[in-house]
Amino acid sequence: MSGLDIWMREHTLAYIWLGSYAVALLIFAIEIAMVIHKRKITLQQVRLMRDAEDEAGDEK
Amino acid sequence: MAINWFKYSAPTTFYGLAGKLIPWFALSAAILFAIGLYIGFVVAPVDAQQGEFYRIIFIHVPSSIISMFLYLIMAGYAALGLIFNTRLSAMMATAIAPTGALFAFISLWTGALWGKPMWGAWWVWDARLTSELILLFLYLGYIALHASIDDPRRADRASALLAIVGSVNVPIIYFSVQWWNTLHQGSTIKFTGTSMHIAMQQAMFTMLAACWLYAIAVVLARVRSIILEREKHTLWISELPEVKG
């Protein structure tokens, strides 16, 4: 029985919460953040490109 | 019943539709998560054999199930994209892969955390565990292949082929692993949830629904970004309010 085993038996709910649910929710949160970030970046790129095209159009 | 389904298979209309749907999926996912967690941790009683530990099931089983279904859905979209050359299907397949991989990872992780108190080991080479691990590899292979090809059209087609080959192999892998494991091993402790308490069932189904809704919301959000990226040259994109503003 290592230290972790004893701790795990004494604080089962904390173990479950910290180990499983918190990690799962953290992963969800990271995924959401990544999706939002990706949307922001893509929008930025699209706007940049549109501006560049506008300029090119103006030159003509 | 004269819904024009093809209308929604065009990125143009799908983009708007998805934008409208995402908040609803996200909101209901959040509510169901709250309810599911409440039932799971407050209403559901302690299990006679496992004590509190069994409560991991409420996240473990939904993520396992979803990770497996998502692969099939992904392969389906990939096949559609490859055969009918529809742009949206390929984008959907690409958008699903990361979510599927993450659910597979959650399943492995929560399973490992459950295994430690139950079996005394983080990992056991059990058939189900092993095939879930291989599923994660299949997802990662798909993602890696897609990421290493620069030309998006080529990337779509190549990884679609991989997904299809993979989905043919998934059943073969599943049965071979099961056979491998049962042939020379009888002693791995197996959790047999015989008759589940009604509250446990409720909690699990609520969590399953919540996870599905979450997955749909995230995939839709991701596919919207992909549409933006791929179609940035088209007129309709440059006329979107979020692009203009």
Added chain:
Amino acid sequence: MSGKQLNFWLLGALSWHAIVYNPASSISGFLFFMLEVSNLACSRGDHRLFSGLSFMLHPGQIMQVQGANGSGKTSLLRTLCGFMMPDEGDIVWRGESIRELDEEYYAEMLYLGHLNAIKDELSALENLQISAGLSGIELDEKEALAALRRMGLRGRERLPTKVLSQGQRRRVALARLLASDAALWILDEPLTALDVGAVELIQELLAEHLARQGMVIFTTHQPLQVAGAEMRSLSLS
């Protein structure tokens, strides 16, 4: 090489029937057209290389694709080979789109790209025999040696090609022209690394091919004349 010519005439006769009796071919209004490109558009990355490109090529015609570096010559030739899908437009061979024809088209077409498509470890002789074999023609050793010698590789036929000079390697690749019964040659910068003598030889080969009612599409940045044929040209800008 008389067997080859025979072969070619036979093929010509067959294809003549195909043209006359194939209902699809009458759509275009011409009876003798072979390759017809209509309204082709092609882009790489975000970059539109060309669009609205149309031309026809008849037996006995040669066409040079011209343009500065990066203007899309290679891309055009590769599209004609079916490696790349065009964004728009169609490529029609004997009245059918090459998408549908596939292997039938390949049997009548020969492509030579920037890369030599020869194996370093094999000798010139083996390389030629194998590449002819892949395009469906069995060359015996005598025929292959004759072709290589005509290309100025006498005494080098059995060396592994990796020890050959750049120009000699190109000559090995070009020897395929002598061992082919394809009607349409698509050549991407065939003159790369060739010396003056070899350039003249290629000009001869092209003239012979055209005289046999063959067709050629090619690119080059060097001057090239073909005796007895009018050189059409297509400019990409």
Added chain:
Amino acid sequence: MSGKQLNFWLLGALSWHAIVYNPASSISGFLFFMLEVSNLACSRGDHRLFSGLSFMLHPGQIMQVQGANGSGKTSLLRTLCGFMMPDEGDIVWRGESIRELDEEYYAEMLYLGHLNAIKDELSALENLQISAGLSGIELDEKEALAALRRMGLRGRERLPTKVLSQGQRRRVALARLLASDAALWILDEPLTALDVGAVELIQELLAEHLARQGMVIFTTHQPLQVAGAEMRSLSLS
């Protein structure tokens, strides 16, 4: 590019001293010679490519190595770079054999071979900066961009070079000429795949280099003139 010129003059001044005070250099009897090749012989396999080859190259001189395909031009240039050991004879740079000099020689020499020596995955900009860095010169982004634009690659500077056309890739390789302070340029068929405009540009670059008292040895199968310099030529048969 003024920093570069400055650099060059400085180097010139130093080497001047080296020539004047280096006792070894007086052996040859000339005070200004830079590259001296004497009685060189070279063979590949069983095949003697050339022998008894001797020449000298002085600052401001340009020499074209001529010969048919396979006559040994590339082999000669690679021997001058020290990649291949000659069977006989010696190559002397500033009075010392290049075998002994090694890295000192390399610091003053630039070789551009059949291969472009660029990385497909890197952009033209990164490629230029890195290859300059490897030859001991740190280029900042502005300088590198200027060099690439002079080579006609405007708008392509940041694309991975694998998507570039054959001629554009060659231009990226040639951009190194603009970012080098080497005195001796050894160029093996620099004009491969270049269009007419690019060939003119290279002619200009060569003229500039010669005006700076640089030296050039090159091969080509295409015609090439350099304004304001007499073209020496060396024939291998």
Added chain:
Amino acid sequence: MKKSTLLGLLVLVIRRDLVLAMRRRADVLTTLIFFVMVVSLFPLGVGPEMSMLRKMAPGVLWVAALLSSMLSLGRLFSADYLDGTLEQMMLAPQSLSMLVLGKMTAHWMVSGLPLVLMAPVLGLQFDMPVQALGVLIIGLLLGTPVLSMVGAIGAALTLGLRGGGVLLSLLVLPLCIPVLIFGTGAVEAVSTGLSVASHLSLLGALLVLALVFTPWVTAQALRISME
């Protein structure tokens, strides 16, 4: 100069690849040496207990075979791709699947067959009983072609990509797991007295499946990669 047949083409491709392999004998030998090395390293890493080694033997041999055929797969198409030969193959007037089948066969003859022949010697080092050795060889004979063929799909998909070798194994190894399991299962069935035939017939079924589908799939993958 005469027209060649479809079978003639198959023979041509196989002969070509075999000749190429013989010119580069180093490559063939390194695959074999790699196999021997992986297998022989295990006793060093695990310790000399014979009972354990005997138990591990089929697994170790199979894993080593899997890895070494993976190692050589990277070169299956990439050399042809770089020098432009593959382009020419795709322009061949015959079915590309046939060419691909030829290349697969040659690959197996060069990198699979030597392993099969080498395996009994290594098996003896682990003190495997003769009966088990027989089953091992039959298993390898049925299984290694499947590895070559499934691997070819991965090789075609990763063509021209940087880091192709590793990416290739990431794509292919999971797909090869059933072969590994049935192959080792057959050998272990010998000692446990279970049915060897069922494992082997499953391997055979995989082989037939692979023969039917993989050439076509690989040809499609090549077309995609060449675009």
Added chain:
Amino acid sequence: MKKSTLLGLLVLVIRRDLVLAMRRRADVLTTLIFFVMVVSLFPLGVGPEMSMLRKMAPGVLWVAALLSSMLSLGRLFSADYLDGTLEQMMLAPQSLSMLVLGKMTAHWMVSGLPLVLMAPVLGLQFDMPVQALGVLIIGLLLGTPVLSMVGAIGAALTLGLRGGGVLLSLLVLPLCIPVLIFGTGAVEAVSTGLSVASHLSLLGALLVLALVFTPWVTAQALRISME
């Protein structure tokens, strides 16, 4: 435009190779995943019995580490060779050994370091005790650079298209075996209660030796291969 220093050159080469690796961000990840997969294959071959797996663990992890760094080594020089960059490197006015050292370092950072970081997780799958895991990591930290460096010699020698390649690669392989023996030995010493330190210090000695000699040897091998 200014002259660069020797250290600047080292940094340049390392950065260049890292940038090249990062261009395909999947590249780093796939090396890692390959490692994970090779390790996971063994239980599938050998069977799920924990007691046996626990004993095999260090051997399996070390062999897998060797294989993954070897697989990625194949490309260490060959890409540069084929596109002519290596030629240019040999004409660089600085010492070739320095360039080689840079390339080795970059290779280790991309393909060795991630393995070291991943190893503990895999160790847990095999139910390894925590103490053994610590020793495993230290061993890998000392050993993987040696694998990269010794492997580089092999990579340089196999560049040459000469027939001698086989013989020379045979000479290199035995050099990797001591690393494996000391590496696994250290981990096993934990459970048997023997001296861990002696194994690790031997590994350290190998590292120092490799650092001193391999860059120069590799540079010579390259010169031979390029002629």
